[in-house]
Amino acid sequence: MHFTSEQRHDDGVLEREFTLGEIPGILWTPAVTSAPAPLILIGHPPLGLRRMYPRLAARARHYAAEYGFAAATVELPGSGERPLLPGVEQARASLRRALAAGEAVGDEIVDALVLPLVEQAVPEWQAALDACLSLPEVGGPVGFEGGVISIGIRLAVVEPRIAAANLFAGSFVPAAMFEEARRVTVPLQVLLQWDDEGNDRQTALNLFDALGSTEKTLHANMGGHTGVPHFELDAGARFFARHLK
Amino acid sequence: MHFTSEQRHDDGVLEREFTLGEIPGILWTPAVTSAPAPLILIGHPPLGLRRMYPRLAARARHYAAEYGFAAATVELPGSGERPLLPGVEQARASLRRALAAGEAVGDEIVDALVLPLVEQAVPEWQAALDACLSLPEVGGPVGFEGGVISIGIRLAVVEPRIAAANLFAGSFVPAAMFEEARRVTVPLQVLLQWDDEGNDRQTALNLFDALGSTEKTLHANMGGHTGVPHFELDAGARFFARHLK
Numbered sequence: 426m427h428f429t430s431e432q433r434h435d436d437g438v439l440e441r442e443f444t445l446g447e448i449p450g451i452l453w454t455p456a457v458t459s460a461p462a463p464l465i466l467i468g469h470p471p472l473g474l475r476r477m478y479p480r481l482a483a484r485a486r487h488y489a490a491e492y493g494f495a496a497a498t499v500e501l502p503g504s505g506e507r508p509l510l511p512g513v514e515q516a517r518a519s520l521r522r523a524l525a526a527g528e529a530v531g532d533e534i535v536d537a538l539v540l541p542l543v544e545q546a547v548p549e550w551q552a553a554l555d556a557c558l559s560l561p562e563v564g565g566p567v568g569f570e571g572g573v574i575s576i577g578i579r580l581a582v583v584e585p586r587i588a589a590a591n592l593f594a595g596s597f598v599p600a601a602m603f604e605e606a607r608r609v610t611v612p613l614q615v616l617l618q619w620d621d622e623g624n625d626r627q628t629a630l631n632l633f634d635a636l637g638s639t640e641k642t643l644h645a646n647m648g649g650h651t652g653v654p655h656f657e658l659d660a661g662a663r664f665f666a667r668h669l670k
Numbered sequence: 671m672h673f674t675s676e677q678r679h680d681d682g683v684l685e686r687e688f689t690l691g692e693i694p695g696i697l698w699t700p701a702v703t704s705a706p707a708p709l710i711l712i713g714h715p716p717l718g719l720r721r722m723y724p725r726l727a728a729r730a731r732h733y734a735a736e737y738g739f740a741a742a743t744v745e746l747p748g749s750g751e752r753p754l755l756p757g758v759e760q761a762r763a764s765l766r767r768a769l770a771a772g773e774a775v776g777d778e779i780v781d782a783l784v785l786p787l788v789e790q791a792v793p794e795w796q797a798a799l800d801a802c803l804s805l806p807e808v809g810g811p812v813g814f815e816g817g818v819i820s821i822g823i824r825l826a827v828v829e830p831r832i833a834a835a836n837l838f839a840g841s842f843v844p845a846a847m848f849e850e851a852r853r854v855t856v857p858l859q860v861l862l863q864w865d866d867e868g869n870d871r872q873t874a875l876n877l878f879d880a881l882g883s884t885e886k887t888l889h890a891n892m893g894g895h896t897g898v899p900h901f902e903l904d905a906g907a908r909f910f911a912r913h914l915k
Contacts, residue, residue, distance in 0.1 A: 619878075619879070633864075634864070641891075641892055642890065643891075644889060646886075647884055654885070663901075663905075667901060
């Protein structure tokens with residue numbers, strides 16, 4: 426983990442960009458840490474860290490300034506300035522064609538779009554987790570939130586240090602991930618946009634149903650795909666505060 | 671409004687029993703009120719105030735002690751020591767028979783069970799609202815929560831002083847109330863028990879869908895009909911804090 430820049434915000438939060446091998450990332454830590462701060466890994470859709478930065482930074486700084494959490498994110502494989510994943514790019518083109526033509530999106534497109542991303546991203550997020558936890562100011566337990574729900578599901582299943590997850594229910598979820606969802610046991614909060622123009626509601630509800638955790642809460646809101654209400658930011662923080670402290 | 675008993679709790683909350691004509695009720699007000707406290711009407715299922723008291727009091731005292739709200743509840747028509755509503759009792763017996771026999775509950779049973787209750791209860795809750803707001807220590811705006819969702823829907827439609835409602839999604843809801851739900855416009859939070867043994871999930875989801883408010887949030891949890899997680903108490907309070915202050 427190599428820090429490449431450092432910025433102290435007026436809310437006291439320290440924001441540091443880093444690289445982990447070839448992977449860029451950002452770490453936010455609270456102004457004052459009497460004990461190692463619990464860590465939240467902030468996921469995001471594969472649109473590139475630069476584009477996602479304002480939303481990610483707003484979340485991370487709320488967590489750090491108001492709740493004393495550390496927060497970190499890394500670029501997804503195939504996104505931002507990282508090399509493209511050719512198979513995923515091809516699947517993305519097929520997805521766009523299907524959506525533009527008003528056709529159903531076939532399972533083979535969803536699998537090709539999501540599964541390679543999960544395979545490659547999850548070990549990278551685990552490596553980021555290792556690197557962050559090696560810092561004296563960051564500790565466990567660890568939460569994961571947002572982004573590609575299949576990555577969150579896989580991480581929750583394979584990474585025992587993930588103690589809670591706040592996921593965003595999409596519907597482009599491979600059938601294999603529905604099976605994997607049954608093996609999730611950590612407490613979950615799941616955001617669903619009820620009138621999401623890009624996701625199928627019933628599929629998202631089925632995915633929530635499939636999740637194996639005995640503590641799982643669905644928060645469904647209006648506002649379309651990108652219209653998650655502002656108050657869910659603090660609801661997410663309070664969920665983590667219940668489970669990471 | 672005639673106060674019949676008064677009790678000051680160690681959290682500073684003042685609890686007063688009252689009667690409003692023949693209707694018994696309870697009012698909780700915060701220890702210190704520099705300004706009139708916003709009021710939350712706490713609904714409940716038709717099981718009698720005495721039986722519901724521990725849960726109602728816990729909610730009310732949390733609202734009063736932690737958020738400075740006033741809270742009030744009144745006995746439902748046909749419940750507790752109030753005269754039975756013969757038609758409703760008959761419908762309740764039909765409901766029990768249908769459930770015991772594993773039969774579907776017909777629309778005519780649901781209508782007979784719920785509509786007379788809504789017709790009689792809503793003006794009573796409005797009278798309670800009038801009485802509470804006439805006290806100098808209680809003010810508007812007003813929230814409604816819990817209990818029979820059809821009562822909450824009707825109140826939200828006909829009573830302009832209701833500024834927000836935190837409802838519990840049941841499935842014994844008359845078809846006419848689905849229509850009325852479309853006319854609700856106040857911000858809503860709706861609790862749904864995902865594995866509710868006494869309610870049909872899809873019907874409850876359809877009811878959430880039907881509600882006309884542009885701000886509506888569904889909180890679905892595990893734990894069976896009576897297993898609403900403890901953290902929803904504070905989530906409800908924070909919802910009201912956003913809309914009643």
